[in-house]
Amino acid sequence: MISAGKGRTADLNPGGLRCESPMRAERLIVVGGVAAGLSAASRARRLDPYLEIIVYEKGPDISYSACGLPYFIGGQVADADALRVYSPEFFRTQRNIQVLTGHEVTELSTSRRSVTVIPPGGAALEEVHYDRLVLATGAQPARPQIPGLDLAGVFDVNTLQSTLAFERALDSERPRRAVIIGGGYIGLEMADALVARGLEVTLVERGARLFEAADEEISSIVERELETHGVRVIKGSAVTALMGDRERRLRRVAWEGVAAGSAETDCVVLATGVRPRVKLAEDAGIELGSTGALAVDDAMQTSAAAVFAAGDCVETKHRVSGRAVYFPLGTTANKQGRVAGENAAGGRARFAGIVGTAVVKVFTQEVGRTGLSLAEAESLGYAARAATVHAAAHARYLGGKDVVVRVIAERASGRLLGAQMIGPEGVAKRIDVFATALQARMTVEQVAQLDLSYAPPFSTVWDPVLRAAQEMLRELRR
Secondary structure: OEOOOOOOOOOEOOOOOEOOOOOOOOEEEEEOOOHHHHHHHHHHHHHOOOOEEEEEEOOOOOOEOHHHHHHHHHOOOOOHHHHEOOOHHHHHHHHOOEEEEOOEEEEEEOOOOEEEEEOHHHOOOEEEEOOEEEEOOOEEEOOOOOOOOOOEOEEEOOOHHHHHHHHHHHHHHOOOEEEEEOOOHHHHHHHHHHHHOOOEEEEEOOOOOOOOOOOHHHHHHHHHHHHHOOOEEEOOEEEEEEEEOOOOEEEEEEEEEOOOEEEEOOEEEEOOOEEEOOHHHHHOOOOEOOOOOEOOOOOOEOOOOOEEEOOOOEOEEEOOOOOEEOOOOHHHHHHHHHHHHHHHOOOOOOOOOEOOOEEEEEOOEEEEEEEOOHHHHHHOOOOEEEEEEEEEOOOHHHOOOEEEEEEEEEOOOOEEEEEEEEEOOOOOOHHHHHHHHHHOOOEHHHHHOOOOOOOOOOOOOOOHHHHHHHHHHHHHHO
16 A cells, blocks of 8 residues: 655655655545646646645546537547647656556545545556545436447547547548437537538437527527528437347447437437436445535534545535535536535635526527526526517628527516527527526526627627616616
8 A cells, every 4th residue: 555644754756756745745646637637737737836736537648628528520620639628748747746647546445534446457456555545436327227328339429539430431431321319419419510520310309309408499599500501400319229239339329209200320428417426425425416416514524534536526606596516617627626626735726606608609600698587596496587588789781690599587586597698690699697696696687787799890889688687678678
C-alpha cells in the first residue's frame, strides 16, 4: 500500500515525480480525467503548489471535447486530434499533476481513505492512500433493453473511442442507411451529421415529440427541419428489436407504438441518453440523490468525509425550481470541477446550481432553452403562462430572418420561469440573456426593460428578447 501523510519522509509518487515540499505533502486523488476531473486537479494545483495530485483515467483519452464528437462525424472537424485539448505530458510538465491513463479504480474505502487501482497490462492491484478525493467518474450510455444490441453495426458516440470506432465503420463499410434511436440533443446532432455524410436517416423517438426539453411550439419546428432535410421521423414508438444476418451484422430495426413498423438499415446509433456512473461510490456507501446521481452540497462535498464529486456523476440544484436535477453538460462539469478542486485544496468555493441552459444546432436552425418549459413548470405546481413571438433576428432590409421566442412566467408574480428559442441565427447568445435573467430571479417586466444593444446588422430596435417579454406581459394582464 502506498501511504502518505504530513510529516512523513518524502517518497516517489506513482510515475516517478517527487514532491517539492520538504515535508511529505498531502495527496489528492482524482478519479476521472475528462472535464470535471482535470478542472478539479488544475484548480487544486493553483491553490496548493505542494499538494501531490494523481488523476486516474480508465480510458486512453483525457481532456477532449465530447461536445465536438458529432461535428467530427459530420466532417466539420477533419482530425480527431483537434478535439484533444491537453495530454498527460502537459499536465506532468506544466502543472505537476500526474495523469495516469489506462488505470481503472475498482474499489474505494472511505474508512481507510484508499482506492484500489488496476494498472494497464494486467499488473498487480495497487491500493493507494488519499487525503482528499474527487470523484469525476462521469456518465455511461443508458442502453435500452433491446434484443440485438450486440450485433455488428450498433454504435454510440458518448466517448472519443466509441466515436472513432463509428468513424472507421463509416469510412470502411460505406453504409447507405442509418437509424438513430432517441430524439434528444445527441440524436438531433447525429441526424445532421449523418445526412451530411450522405446517409438516409430514420430517427425513432419513443416520446410524443422530439427534443422534449422544449414545448411543442418549438419541437414541432425542429421536426419540420429534420423532415425538410430528408430525415424520416418516427414518434411515439419504441424500438423493440434489432435483427441481423447469419454473420450477425445488423440488417433491420423494428419498433412498436403509434407508428409501428420496421426499416432496413446498415447501422444504428444509440442516442438514448446517459446515466451517472456511480457504482464505485455507491459500493463505498456514499449517498445517492433522488435522481440516482451522487448527492453533493454546494461545496461539491459528498456524504463521505474528504470525498468530493463533480460532473456527470452528480446531481445539482435547479435555481428556478429549487429541486435536485440531473443535467449532464460540459459547462456544468467544468464549473463543478473547479469548485471541487478548490475545496479539496482547502478552499471555500461554492457552486450555486444551474438554470438548465443548453443550445443545439439542427441543420439550419439554432435551438436554445433555459429554465423550465411550460410542461415542466405545470408539473411542478406553478400557475404558469406562456407567450410566443416571431421576430426578426436583425433588420429585415439587411436580410434578417425570424426567430421564434417562447417565454414562460409565473402568473401571479410575473417571475420569469424559462425561455426557448429557435431560428436560423441569433439564438445561441440570446438564450443567454434569459439565462442571466433567471439567475437574477428577474420578472418578465424587468426583462422587458433591459437595455440591450441595437444596430441593424445585429438586432432590431425592439430585440426579439424584448418583444417576447412584452408579449408575455400582455398575456399576464389578460
